[in-house]
Amino acid sequence: MNAADLAERVREGDLRLHELESHADPETAAAARRRVVANEAGTSLDSVGESHLAAADTESTIENLVGTVEIPIGVAGPVPVAGGEREAEHYLPLATTEGALVASVNRGCSVIRAAGGADARVTKRAMTRAPVFRVDGVVEAEAVVGWVRDHETDLASAAESTTSHGELVDLTPYAVGDSVFLRFGYDTKDAMGMNMATIATREACDVVESETPAELVALSGNLCTDKKPAAINAVEGRGRSVVADVAIPNEVVEERLHATPEAVAELNTRKNLVGSAKAGSLGFNAQAANVVAAAFLATGQDAAQVVEGSNAITTVAAREDELYASVSLASLEVGTVGGGTKLPTQAEALSLLGVRGGGSPPGSNADALAEVIAAGALAGELSLLGALASRHLSSAHADLGR
Ligand SMILES: CC(C)(COP(=O)([O-])OP(=O)([O-])OC[C@H]1O[C@@H](n2cnc3c(N)ncnc32)[C@H](O)[C@@H]1OP(=O)([O-])[O-])[C@@H](O)C(=O)NCCC(=O)NCCSC(=O)C[C@@](C)(O)CC(=O)[O-]
Ligand SMILES: NC(=O)C1=CN([C@@H]2O[C@H](COP(=O)(O)OP(=O)(O)OC[C@H]3O[C@@H](n4cnc5c(N)ncnc54)[C@H](OP(=O)(O)O)[C@@H]3O)[C@@H](O)[C@H]2O)C=CC1
Incomplete structure (x- = not known):
């Protein structure tokens, strides 16, 4: 027909x-x-x-398909990154409609290049799922939590029976009145891992329900926390916690960012630290979400998880001959297999970064992706701080963004 x-x-x-x-x-x-x-x-x-x-x-990425929406994709870089897993220098693909963003990250990458490259490390891997159970009250909650603590190995066996890649690395119980939450954390290797963690946790919940009086109310009890702003992700991490830093010679700062190291450092304190604290923000940074969102769209990540990706702290210190700058992204949820990563354009973007598909060893590609996104976020922070310190932000956007 x-x-x-x-x-x-x-x-x-x-x-x-x-x-x-x-x-x-x-x-x-x-x-x-x-x-x-x-x-x-x-x-x-x-x-x-x-x-x-x-x-x-x-297939498996959409329902009720009517076509596609096109988003322009540009590149910033190359950005040299000495990561925990590999040392590499790639162009960073960024999909966005915000004029001046790619230019900004590109300038930041040029600063990082002139400084000899950024270091980056994934410091934690744990994709979380936290089901909520109904109990009678605090006495039953204590008994359930005690049982869970004594049977972590059994729960890990049940969870890991559903996956050949995932490993349970953390299980933290929380009791609130007559609710018990179990926050399961998994090393999901090269997968972002939300399906993997959800399927694995479902299996573990069956064991909890059959061995304790706890009754499962919901497989996700929002203490995970997926796709909502939450302090727990900023503190404990989710997906990958990743840090990138760079030490930039003073003359490079002045030449490329048009500001003194002291001015950039003062601005970072007043804006990203004091301003964010006063605002009650979870993001102590200038525009980490810009780079995370553009890299997520380009490489087939789950766009809604930019919420967690913005949980980042930028620090800047004017040292004697150099400006030290870092970005710590607490909850960057990325994968190089699964989800939208298999779509042709997104897969090409992953290839550009040398991280398409499963890594050897498993997890290394997703680590490298997290590290290069962190370096890109660092580049964005440096350039925007420079633009604000030199009062170039509005003119840059007037020139490039409208
Ligand atoms: C626009 C610049 C980079 C000019 O910066 P500049 O130093 O005046 O430009 P330049 O012509 O001297 O070029 C310097 C470098 O910038 C890059 N560059 C320069 N132009 C281009 C271009 N067309 N395409 C690609 N790359 C470009 C390129 O790397 C170039 O080096 P070169 O390769 O020439 O040796 C600078 O003023 C800037 O970065 N401004 C900040 C803009 C910005 O960061 N916007 C981000 C979005 S703002 C936002 O969404 C968040 C916000 C602001 O609301 C958050 C908050 O509250 O803080
Ligand atoms: N279910 C939910 O509640 C939610 C789902 N999502 C969606 O989940 C999807 C992402 O889930 P995710 O689990 O990452 O992906 P997939 O569901 O696509 O699963 C990826 C699978 O790839 C296999 N795999 C092959 N090679 C590797 C490797 N090197 N490292 C890791 N796994 C490998 C694993 O199989 P095996 O496990 O057999 O080893 C893994 O489970 C996205 O589409 C996202 O939008 C988002 C939020 C919530």
Whole structure:
């Protein structure tokens, strides 16, 4: 059946919009859906439908497909990074519609290059899922928590039976009145790991329910915390915790950022530390989310997790001959397998960074991705701090962003 006929059957109530793939190939189904939706809205979805991405290749990333949205992608760099896993110098792909962003990160990368490169380290790996259980009260909560502490190995065996890659590395119980939360943390290797951690935790919950009086209320009890601003992620970390730093000779700061090291350091204290504290912000940084979001879109990460990616602290210190700068991203959730990483353009962006697919050893590609994003975030911080210190922010955006 062709797209027009399928669209007609949907309009007649004979087929539901999300059932089209059962009656036609994925491309025809998407075309029919476009017709129905565009017709109802009295608009055109021709641009949305003009895609290089084959509908069949979107499987397991989308439902009710109508096409694609295009986001420009630029590159900043190359940015030399001496990471825990590897030393590399790559262009960082950034997908954004904010004029001046790539120029800014590019300038920051040029500063990092002139300084001889950034160091970066992943300091923690733990993708978390925290189910919530119902108990009678505090006495039962104590008993359940005690049982969980005594049976961590059993729970790890149950959880790890669902995956050949994931490892349970942390299990922290929290009791609140008649609720018990168990925050499971997994090393998910090269996967961002949210599906993996959720499936594994479901298995462990079955054991808790069969061996204790606790009753599962929800597999996610929001203490995980996924896709919501939360202090627990900023403090304990989630996904990968990663730090990047650089020491920049004073003359490079003055030449490329048009500000003195002292001015940049003072600005960082007043803006990123004092200002953020006064605002009650979880992000003690200037624009880490800009780089995280643009890198996430380019490389097929889950965009909603930019929320956690913005949990970053930027520190800057004017030393005798150099400016020390660092960015610590507490909860950067990235993968090089799974999710949107397999889509062709996103996979190419991962290839540009040399981190496409599973790493050897497993986890090393996702570590390297986290480290280069952290170095990119550092570049963004340096350039924006420079622009603010030299009063160039508004003119830069007037020139490049409108
Ligand atoms: C715009 C610049 C970089 C000019 O900076 P400049 O030093 O005047 O420019 P330049 O022409 O001398 O070039 C210096 C370097 O910048 C890069 N560069 C320069 N132009 C380009 C370009 N067209 N395309 C790519 N790269 C570019 C490039 O690396 C170049 O080095 P070169 O390669 O020539 O040796 C600077 O003024 C700047 O970084 N401004 C800050 C802009 C910024 O950071 N915007 C980010 C978004 S702001 C936001 O969303 C968050 C905010 C601000 O609300 C958060 C908060 O509250 O703080
Ligand atoms: N379920 C949920 O609650 C949520 C899901 N998501 C979505 O979850 C998806 C991401 O989940 P995620 O678990 O990362 O991905 P996938 O569900 O795509 O699973 C990836 C699988 O790849 C396998 N794998 C192969 N090689 C490797 C390797 N080198 N390292 C790690 N795993 C490897 C693993 O299989 P095996 O385990 O068998 O070893 C792993 O489970 C995204 O689409 C995201 O949007 C986001 C938020 C919440």
